[in-house]
Amino acid sequence: MQNTIRxxxxxxxxxxxxxxxxxxxxxxxxxxxxxxxxxxxxxVESFIKKLDCTIAIACSTEPKFALVIDTLYQFKxxxxxxxxxxxxxxxxxxxxxxxxxxxxxxxxxxxxxDTLLLLSHARSLDMRGKTILxxxxxxxxxxxxxxxxxxxxxFTVVVAEQDHxxxxxxxxxxxxxxxxxxxxxxxxxxxVEKEVDACFIGGLTLKSTxxxxxxxxTSAIISECRLHRIPVYVFMTTSKFSLWKSTKKETVQVHRxxxxxxxxxxxxxxxxxxxxxxxxxxxxxxxxxKGVHSAREIKRIYTHRxxxxxxxxxxxxxxxxxxxxxx
Amino acid sequence: METFIPxxxxxxxxxxxxxxxxxxxxxxxxxxxxxxxxxxxxxLTPEEAVEAVDFETIILLMSMMLLVAIARKSGVFSxxxxxLVALTRGNPLFIFITFSLLTAILSAFLDNVTTxxxxxxxxxxxxxxxxxxxxxxxxxxxxxxxxxxxxxxxxDPPNIIIGGARGLSFNDFIxxxxxxVSIGLVIAMGIMILCHWQSxxxxxxxxxxxxxxxALIRRLQYLFIRLNLQKAFxxxxxxxxxxTIAGFTLQPVLxxxxxxxxxFGASLLALLCSKEAHIHELLHEVEWxxxxxxxxxxxxxxxxxxxxxLKQMSMxxxxxxxxxxxxxxxxxxxxxxxxxxxxxxxxVTVMIPVVSGIEAQLAGDPHVMLLWWALSLGVCLGGNGTIxxxxxxxxxxxxxxxxxxxxxxxxxxxxxxxxxxxxxLIASAYILTRVYFF
Numbered sequence: 001m002q003n004t005i006r007x008x009x010x011x012x013x014x015x016x017x018x019x020x021x022x023x024x025x026x027x028x029x030x031x032x033x034x035x036x037x038x039x040x041x042x043x044v045e046s047f048i049k050k051l052d053c054t055i056a057i058a059c060s061t062e063p064k065f066a067l068v069i070d071t072l073y074q075f076k077x078x079x080x081x082x083x084x085x086x087x088x089x090x091x092x093x094x095x096x097x098x099x100x101x102x103x104x105x106x107x108x109x110x111x112x113x114d115t116l117l118l119l120s121h122a123r124s125l126d127m128r129g130k131t132i133l134x135x136x137x138x139x140x141x142x143x144x145x146x147x148x149x150x151x152x153x154x155f156t157v158v159v160a161e162q163d164h165x166x167x168x169x170x171x172x173x174x175x176x177x178x179x180x181x182x183x184x185x186x187x188x189x190x191x192v193e194k195e196v197d198a199c200f201i202g203g204l205t206l207k208s209t210x211x212x213x214x215x216x217x218t219s220a221i222i223s224e225c226r227l228h229r230i231p232v233y234v235f236m237t238t239s240k241f242s243l244w245k246s247t248k249k250e251t252v253q254v255h256r257x258x259x260x261x262x263x264x265x266x267x268x269x270x271x272x273x274x275x276x277x278x279x280x281x282x283x284x285x286x287x288x289x290k291g292v293h294s295a296r297e298i299k300r301i302y303t304h305r306x307x308x309x310x311x312x313x314x315x316x317x318x319x320x321x322x323x324x325x326x327x
Numbered sequence: 328m329e330t331f332i333p334x335x336x337x338x339x340x341x342x343x344x345x346x347x348x349x350x351x352x353x354x355x356x357x358x359x360x361x362x363x364x365x366x367x368x369x370x371l372t373p374e375e376a377v378e379a380v381d382f383e384t385i386i387l388l389m390s391m392m393l394l395v396a397i398a399r400k401s402g403v404f405s406x407x408x409x410x411l412v413a414l415t416r417g418n419p420l421f422i423f424i425t426f427s428l429l430t431a432i433l434s435a436f437l438d439n440v441t442t443x444x445x446x447x448x449x450x451x452x453x454x455x456x457x458x459x460x461x462x463x464x465x466x467x468x469x470x471x472x473x474x475x476x477x478x479x480x481x482x483d484p485p486n487i488i489i490g491g492a493r494g495l496s497f498n499d500f501i502x503x504x505x506x507x508v509s510i511g512l513v514i515a516m517g518i519m520i521l522c523h524w525q526s527x528x529x530x531x532x533x534x535x536x537x538x539x540x541x542a543l544i545r546r547l548q549y550l551f552i553r554l555n556l557q558k559a560f561x562x563x564x565x566x567x568x569x570x571t572i573a574g575f576t577l578q579p580v581l582x583x584x585x586x587x588x589x590x591f592g593a594s595l596l597a598l599l600c601s602k603e604a605h606i607h608e609l610l611h612e613v614e615w616x617x618x619x620x621x622x623x624x625x626x627x628x629x630x631x632x633x634x635x636x637l638k639q640m641s642m643x644x645x646x647x648x649x650x651x652x653x654x655x656x657x658x659x660x661x662x663x664x665x666x667x668x669x670x671x672x673x674x675v676t677v678m679i680p681v682v683s684g685i686e687a688q689l690a691g692d693p694h695v696m697l698l699w700w701a702l703s704l705g706v707c708l709g710g711n712g713t714i715x716x717x718x719x720x721x722x723x724x725x726x727x728x729x730x731x732x733x734x735x736x737x738x739x740x741x742x743x744x745x746x747x748x749x750x751x752l753i754a755s756a757y758i759l760t761r762v763y764f765f
């Protein structure tokens with residue numbers, strides 16, 4: 001089990017870095033479909049027990065990826081909804097394989113609907129003639145910018161440089177969407193801050209401590225924005241919320257690299273961190289699929305979703321305990 | 328003093344071989360220096376030295392390197408890997424078999440090092456991602472590349488040298504070697520699967536593992552899509568590569584030498600893909616040091632041959648025994664054992680005049696051609712024996728080390744020696760069957 005948790009953690013970390021949280025969760029759902037196609041269990045009930053183990057593994061990864069956990073719970077709930085008499089009767093797995101695949105298709109479609117809803121709420125933002133600062137490698141932010149441009153809003157984008165690959169990803173996306181932009185190294189932003197009117201951030205998750213987990217370097221940018229009263233917007237669907245009690249430090253991974261001086265015989269340790277944490281109170285506006293919210297509204301939504309999750313966890317725990325008892 | 332002079336070229340030759348084995352200096356420089364020394368000392372005239380270089384072999388090698396470099400740049404091999412990995416549906420056994428067979432097939436038509444560079448990274452990534460030790464698969468892929476490469480004229484450099492020296496065609500190699508190679512592949516893969524069954528058994532009932540496996544495959548597919556594959560480039564590369572291989576197989580009808588076919592294919596592909604891959608970049612991919620190494624070796628062996636010592640060696644062998652089966656077994660096992668420890672290129676270059684001599688002595692025997700197949704089987708299959716036995720082994724273990732899986736000499740030897748001996752036994756049985764029953 002520990003080995004599987006380690007593998008899954010590694011896989012999720014790598015994938016999140018490469019393609020972002022939203023695409024990663026879709027990738028996991030597609031992978032789950034592939035797994036269902038070849039799963040050799042006899043009944044849907046045995047599948048659900050295995051699914052509960054999978055959820056338990058997803059809940060134990062380091063760091064935890066809220067969106068992945070959320071989609072797995074959604075899947076489990078939808079099985080119970082779409083398969084009659086669950087979980088009182090034994091259902092042959094082969095007969096229901098197609099239904100399970102359809103359940104995942106619905107979740108994917110629903111996730112896309114959530115994104116579309118978020119984008120429709122983002123349309124209410126007036127960015128005409130403004131300069132928007134972006135930094136993280138968020139597909140949602142890119143989609144928001146594209147949506148605003150489709151609404152004939154004329155604005156310019158400043159890309160604050162960060163990891164080479166992520167910056168290049170932003171540049172590719174902006175170019176593909178025909179959005180004009182300039183790139184400024186993050187540590188030189190103080191020279192352009194007067195020109196910036198808004199800062200758009202895409203978060204990885206929101207934790208129970210009401211901290212957003214964001215790309216590294218974002219914290220410094222937000223601090224600077226607050227100093228100069230530049231409004232900061234976070235775009236995130238509520239499915240990304242980390243619905244568990246968390247500590248301050250978790251989610252941030254430290255990578256230690258031994259580096260050499262290019263010309264002299266000096267070696268030194270270089271630390272790199274996977275994420276930053278930014279308090280909800282530092283953010284002016286959060287846009288979700290439910291609307292455009294203040295920090296206080298987000299706290300209320302979070303609490304409601306947390307209650308829902310606790311109920312889901314209780315149900316899953318009962319299934320795992322049943323399995324333990326039967327074996 | 329004069330009696331020592333014939334032994335001087337032999338001394339220079341063996342000094343060069345020892346320096347190559349010690350890996351202190353670049354081997355191409357050693358043979359070039361030794362070769363020019365032979366000319367300076369008057370064992371060969373400059374004209375004889377140039378004549379000694381088998382340009383057919385050099386051109387064939389260079390053309391194949393160029394062809395493969397262009398095909399690699401097109402991304403066709405990555406595309407093939409991703410397609411194949413999707414077919415395995417995350418089953419570790421299928422991944423193991425698919426990539427082992429892919430390595431064997433590719434290495435029959437590409438050089439072994441390229442095959443390892445193409446196949447090994449993706450399999451390490453997959454097995455590492457599945458939380459399994461990739462070493463068994465690394466070993467198997469190395470074995471498969473050396474065994475698979477034995478089957479064709481272009482699969483392994485010793486075959487190119489043997490083919491060039493004896494005028495053997497592409498089809499001659501396949502017709503005469505496919506049986507021992509196929510059996511060797513199946514047996515070697517079977518042994519490896521049996522020994523590592525615990526980590527290869529199906530995971531279709533284990534949803535978490537299955538999902539991790541399929542997610543890994545999805546991730547690889549996603550990353551591959553981002554590579555921006557140019558269809559036209561891929562199509563041109565595959566088409567010319569296939570046409571070149573078709574040219575090799577149709578050689579008896581076309582009556583065109585393999586090196587001409589390969590050079591035509593490489594030049595045509597380079598021309599057609601000049602927009603996608605600039606010739607200057609492509610020429611960097613050609614291993615010029617290897618080609619210089621071959622050229623220097625040809626000169627060295629020619630100088631040793633002039634002394635008559637190689638002819639005498641073949642006379643000694645034939646005078647010791649006239650039993651062809653015994654000589655064949657001797658060639659297979661001596662070639663195999665020497666190739667386990669030393670570079671098989673110098674060995675095969677020296678052995679060619681010896682085998683030619685034996686062939687001349689035994690002329691009239693209907694099975695005399697088996698001498699060449701025994702030499703090919705011995706040198707190519709023996710390369711599996713140790714970590715330094717073949718370039719593919721060195722590159723494969725080096726790639727593994729870079730991914731965090733260090734393989735020691737002894738660790739490799741423990742697995743490779745039984746497999747190599749088994750495969751050499753299969754080769755011996757095949758050769759003896761040909762002598763006694765066909």
